[in-house]
Amino acid sequence: MASSVMLAALMITGVVGLIRAERVNKSGSGGVVWSTAEEEGDLVVRKGGDADGSTAVLEELDGGFSSLDGMLQWAIGHSDPTKLKETAENVQQLSSENLKQRQLEIKELMESLKMPSDAQLMQIAIDDLKNSSLLLEEHLRALQELLILVEPIDNANDLHKVGGLSVVIRALDNPDSEMRMTSAWIIGKASQNNPIVQKQVLELGGLPRLMKMVKSSFKQEAAKALYAISALVRNNVDGQELFYAEAGDLMLQDILSNSTNDITLRRKCVFLVADLAESQLETRNKGEQPFFSNPLFLKSVVDLTASTDLDLQEKALVAIKNLLQLRTTEVQVLKHFCDLDGALEKMREQLQQLILEGDRRDYAMDMESLRREVKLIYHGKLEKVTQVPT
Ligand SMILES: *[C@@H]1O[C@H](CO)[C@@H](O)[C@H](O)[C@H]1NC(C)=O
Numbered sequence: 195m196a197s198s199v200m201l202a203a204l205m206i207t208g209v210v211g212l213i214r215a216e217r218v219n220k221s222g223s224g225g226v227v228w229s230t231a232e233e234e235g236d237l238v239v240r241k242g243g244d245a246d247g248s249t250a251v252l253e254e255l256d257g258g259f260s261s262l263d264g265m266l267q268w269a270i271g272h273s274d275p276t277k278l279k280e281t282a283e284n285v286q287q288l289s290s291e292n293l294k295q296r297q298l299e300i301k302e303l304m305e306s307l308k309m310p311s312d313a314q315l316m317q318i319a320i321d322d323l324k325n326s327s328l329l330l331e332e333h334l335r336a337l338q339e340l341l342i343l344v345e346p347i348d349n350a351n352d353l354h355k356v357g358g359l360s361v362v363i364r365a366l367d368n369p370d371s372e373m374r375m376t377s378a379w380i381i382g383k384a385s386q387n388n389p390i391v392q393k394q395v396l397e398l399g400g401l402p403r404l405m406k407m408v409k410s411s412f413k414q415e416a417a418k419a420l421y422a423i424s425a426l427v428r429n430n431v432d433g434q435e436l437f438y439a440e441a442g443d444l445m446l447q448d449i450l451s452n453s454t455n456d457i458t459l460r461r462k463c464v465f466l467v468a469d470l471a472e473s474q475l476e477t478r479n480k481g482e483q484p485f486f487s488n489p490l491f492l493k494s495v496v497d498l499t500a501s502t503d504l505d506l507q508e509k510a511l512v513a514i515k516n517l518l519q520l521r522t523t524e525v526q527v528l529k530h531f532c533d534l535d536g537a538l539e540k541m542r543e544q545l546q547q548l549i550l551e552g553d554r555r556d557y558a559m560d561m562e563s564l565r566r567e568v569k570l571i572y573h574g575k576l577e578k579v580t581q582v583p584t
Pocket residue numbers: 219220221227
C-alpha cells in the first residue's frame with residue numbers, strides 16, 4: 195500500500211512543481227527509492243524487488259487501488275489541505291510553458307517507472323495463472339489481483355480479450371477449493387450488469403461448471419458459485435434458458451427445501467428465484483417456465499417464511515409476490531397445498547411482536563407492509579378464480 199500512496203502523492207506534488215525528476219533514484223539492487231529534498235522524511239519509500247519497480251506496484255494493488263484514479267482520489271483525500279492549496283497556487287503561477295515542462299517530466303517519470311496499466315497488470319496475473327511452474331499461493335494471488343482488477347467495467351470487458359476469461363473458467367475445475375471459489379467470484383463480479391461478459395462466460399461454458407460448484411460442501415465456494423450464476427442470468431434471456439436447460443430449477447428447489455443448507459446460500463437462492471420470476475413477468479409472451487407452477491417448488495418457497503432468519507423471510511416474501519403475478523401460478527395450489535394463508539398469518543403475528551418490542555422496528559414495519567401487499571395480490575387472485583361467472 196505504502197508505495198502506491200507515495201507514488202500518488204508524488205504525482206500530485208509533481209503536478210504542482212515540487213518534484214524533480216532527477217531525484218528519482220533508481221538504485222540497482224534496492225529497487226526504487228523516492229526522495230525529495232524538501233520533505234525528506236515523509237516522501238521516502240523503499241521497496242525491494244524488480245529494478246523497474248513494477249512488481250512492487252503490483253503487490254501493493256492487493257487490497258489497494260485498482261486504478262490510478264483510485265490512487266489519486268485517495269492521495270488527494272489524505273493530503274494536507276494547506277499544502278494542496280499552496281501547491282495549487284504554485285501551479286497558477288507557472289507559465290504554460292513551465293507547466294508543459296512539468297507535465298513532460300512527469301510523463302517521463304511514469305515511463306521510466308514503467309507504471310503498468312490495468313491491462314498490463316491483468317496480463318501479468320493471467321500469465322502467472324497459466325504458468326504451471328508457479329506455486330498454488332502464487333496462482334491464488336494472481337486470482338486475487340484479477341478480482342480487484344475486473345471491478346471497473348472497462349477492465350471486465352478487456353478480460354476476455356487478453357485471454358483471462360478462459361483461464362479463470364478453467365480454474366473452476368482446480369483441485370483447490372480456494373482457487374475455485376475465487377474464480378467464481380471473479381466471474382460473478384465481471385459479469386454483473388455486464389451483458390458483454392455474460393455472453394462470453396456463457397459461450398465459454400462457465401454456467402454448467404458453476405452449477406456443479408453450488409453443490410460443494412465448502413460453504414464459501416457454493417455461495418460464490420451461486421452469486422456468479424445470479425450475475426450471469428440476471429436480465430439475460432440466453433443465460434436463463436441455459437440455466438433451465440441445465441436443470442437449474444431442480445438445483446433451486448434442492449437448495450430451498452433443504453434446511454441444513456447454509457443460510458447465505460438459501461438467501462441467495464430465494465433472491466435468485468424472485469429475480470427469475472420477475473424476468474418471467476417481463477418476457478411473458480415467450481411463455482412461462484412450467485417449473486414456477488410446480489407445487490413442491492412453491493411450497494418450498496412459502497415454507498421459508500417460517501424461517502427464524504428475517505432476511506430470508508423478506509426475500510421469500512418478494513419471491514412469493516413475483517410468483518403470484520405469474521399467469522401459470524395456481525392460486526389454489528398456494529392456498530391448499532402451500533397454506534399461504536397460514537404462512538402470512540404467522541408472519542403477521544411475528545412482525546407484530548417485533549414491532550411491539552421495538553426491536554428492529556422499522557425493518558419489521560417495512561416487512562409488514564410488504565406482507566400486506568402480498569396478501570392483497572393473493573386475495574385479488576383468489577377472488578378472480580373463485581368468482582362465479584354471471
Ligand atoms: C541513489 O541511492 C543510493 C542508495 O540509496 C545512494 O548511495 C546514491 O548516492 C544515490 N544516488 C543519487 C544520484 O542520489
